[in-house]
Amino acid sequence: MEIEALEAARARAIAAGDLDRLAAMVTGDYHHVDADGQIRDKAGYLAAIRSAAGRYLDYRLRDNRIEVSGTVAWVHGSFDNKFEAADGSLRCKVARHMRLYRFENGNWRNFYHQGTLIAAAE
Numbered sequence: 001m002e003i004e005a006l007e008a009a010r011a012r013a014i015a016a017g018d019l020d021r022l023a024a025m026v027t028g029d030y031h032h033v034d035a036d037g038q039i040r041d042k043a044g045y046l047a048a049i050r051s052a053a054g055r056y057l058d059y060r061l062r063d064n065r066i067e068v069s070g071t072v073a074w075v076h077g078s079f080d081n082k083f084e085a086a087d088g089s090l091r092c093k094v095a096r097h098m099r100l101y102r103f104e105n106g107n108w109r110n111f112y113h114q115g116t117l118i119a120a121a122e
Helices: 002-016 019-025 042-050
Strands: 026-033 039-041 054-069 072-085 090-104 107-117
Touching: 002 019, 002 054, 002 072, 002 090, 002 107, 019 026, 019 042, 026 042, 039 042
Parallel strands: 026 107
Antiparallel strands: 026 039, 054 072, 072 090, 090 107
C-alpha cells in the first residue's frame, strides 16, 4: 500500500536527517505536535530535524494501522526513537502517533502529526 511505503520512507528520512525528502512528504499547511508537546508548522518541523541540538540515530514504527477514506488517510500506532544530543547524551523515546495524509495533485502528503509520549512505568 502506498501509505505504508510513505510511512517507512518517512521513518528512514528522519533517521537519515533527509530534509529534502521530509519537505516533499508534507504539505505547506503541515501541523506537527511532537511527543514532548511542541507545536510546529512545516518550517519549524524541518528546522527541528536540522537542528544542531543533535541527530536521530534510529526511528522505528510499531503497530501501524492505516485507514483510507476517499482522499484522506489516517495512520495510528507507536514509534520508538533514539536521539543523540550534541553533547553526546542519548535520549530514547517511545510514543503513540496519529498522522493524517491527504491525496492531492496525484500524491499522498502528510498534513498533520500528533505524538503522545508513553511514559516508562514506575
